[in-house]
Amino acid sequence: MSQRVLKVGLVGGGGGAFIVWPHQRAIHLDGTRRVVCGALHPDPKVAMEEAEKWPYPIQGYPSYDAMIAAESKKPIGERIDYALIVTPNHVHFDPAMKLIKAGIPVFCEKPLTVTLEEANKLAAAVKKYKVPFGVAHTYLGHWTSRLSRAIVRGGLIGDVRWVDSYYIQGWLSERTEDKGVMQAEWRVDPKRAGASGCGGDIGTHALMQLRYVTGLEIKRLSAHLEIFVERRKLDDHFTVYCELNNGGRALVRASQICIGHKNDLGIEVAGTKGTLRWVQEAPESVTVMMNGESDRTYWRGCVGPDSKDGFIEKLGKETLAALAAESTIPPGHPEAFHDAFGRLHRCFEEDVRKYNEGKPFSCDGSKYANVEDGRMGIYFITKAVKSSAAGGKWVNM
Numbered sequence: 001m002s003q004r005v006l007k008v009g010l011v012g013g014g015g016g017a018f019i020v021w022p023h024q025r026a027i028h029l030d031g032t033r034r035v036v037c038g039a040l041h042p043d044p045k046v047a048m049e050e051a052e053k054w055p056y057p058i059q060g061y062p063s064y065d066a067m068i069a070a071e072s073k074k075p076i077g078e079r080i081d082y083a084l085i086v087t088p089n090h091v092h093f094d095p096a097m098k099l100i101k102a103g104i105p106v107f108c109e110k111p112l113t114v115t116l117e118e119a120n121k122l123a124a125a126v127k128k129y130k131v132p133f134g135v136a137h138t139y140l141g142h143w144t145s146r147l148s149r150a151i152v153r154g155g156l157i158g159d160v161r162w163v164d165s166y167y168i169q170g171w172l173s174e175r176t177e178d179k180g181v182m183q184a185e186w187r188v189d190p191k192r193a194g195a196s197g198c199g200g201d202i203g204t205h206a207l208m209q210l211r212y213v214t215g216l217e218i219k220r221l222s223a224h225l226e227i228f229v230e231r232r233k234l235d236d237h238f239t240v241y242c243e244l245n246n247g248g249r250a251l252v253r254a255s256q257i258c259i260g261h262k263n264d265l266g267i268e269v270a271g272t273k274g275t276l277r278w279v280q281e282a283p284e285s286v287t288v289m290m291n292g293e294s295d296r297t298y299w300r301g302c303v304g305p306d307s308k309d310g311f312i313e314k315l316g317k318e319t320l321a322a323l324a325a326e327s328t329i330p331p332g333h334p335e336a337f338h339d340a341f342g343r344l345h346r347c348f349e350e351d352v353r354k355y356n357e358g359k360p361f362s363c364d365g366s367k368y369a370n371v372e373d374g375r376m377g378i379y380f381i382t383k384a385v386k387s388s389a390a391g392g393k394w395v396n397m
Helices: 020-028 044-053 064-072 093-101 116-129 143-153 182-187 198-214 317-325 337-356 371-389
Strands: 006-011 033-039 082-085 106-109 133-136 160-168 218-226 237-244 249-255 264-271 274-279 285-290 296-299
Touching: 006 020, 006 064, 006 337, 020 033, 020 082, 020 337, 033 044, 033 064, 064 093, 082 093, 093 106, 093 116, 106 337, 116 371, 133 337, 133 371, 143 198, 143 264, 143 274, 143 285, 143 317, 160 198, 198 218, 198 237, 198 249, 198 264, 198 371, 218 371, 237 371
Parallel strands: 006 033, 006 082, 082 106, 106 133, 160 249
Antiparallel strands: 160 264, 218 237, 237 249, 264 274, 274 285, 285 296
16 A cells, blocks of 8 residues: 655745745645645745645645644644745744744755754753654755765765865845845845854855765864845855865855856865765766866766776675665756755655654754754854954854
8 A cells, every 4th residue: 555645744945935846746746645744835815826826736834833833733644744944044043933832844945044042952852752853954865965975974085184065056146135026025135034144045055065965074164254245234245264074174165256156066075085066956967076087977867786996895895875865867967956955855854754654854964954953053154254354263062
């Protein structure tokens, strides 16, 4: 017998929000999850109107408080199985905390919160109430991010010496916030975005890619948060030089004022034996460059337990079989942004089902970012802001 379809509730997503659409497509991608309700806007009247206009029938709630109150009274199987929070940053903490306390799993957009105090409280609550919690660091969902992680953490390129992890955009190269672009307006507002604009928005993605692929943490950092567009209140250019906990070095950098760049996220990891390079805008492959050998490019779908080239089989048949199982379509039919979201929701679904059945679940960060990853992102931003305010002074993490 097929499994019951999981029910998902939305917090936010109305009023022309962008990020809800790739999420809701991803939720429906496998046919095992569906959006059934939502509190789509802070104005109760607008929230109900937005629900009425939704492309398919969902139950509207005037507020997330009303949604949580109603859904938490229902038994498992009738209530929502998890909630997706897709609000601006300053409206992450309150609904997340209330959902956790109601025993409802949470999948939250990044950054986790706007302050470290809030992030610490959420991490403590997740530990106390033992509820699945995921943070939507999209790019961990790419199959090639999984492969990169296996290669680097498996020691195939040796000990990590240097990492360049970056996310470069150009859409805020002028005062986009003055043109009625909602996505820009709240991202440059300290009250809604937090202490860092560019760093909090996309620098956290670059940090997460570094931590996910390498397994390393930042020991100390020297940061420069800069504003290039006049009268802007938050950084639009973010550069952090880091010492890693293995003695290596890293650059975590982000910019939203580099004209011509769209969503140029990438990572290059230089080890003692070789270098790995991955680029999000060409996410079907990973390139490995070994000392004294020809470069190797591994394509999604072309790696499996029987792979043999004198290198990749060092990962072992079990790891290669697990990677092969995660590839959803044959190579040459490109996966992309929506597929990355889909893989995150698919993996989160596994833990939610175990939670519903009273079974142990991991939320260990290996398949999607967890609450501790989200907390570390806010901790990183807090330290970067402090360092930058002191002229780039080295600050311990």
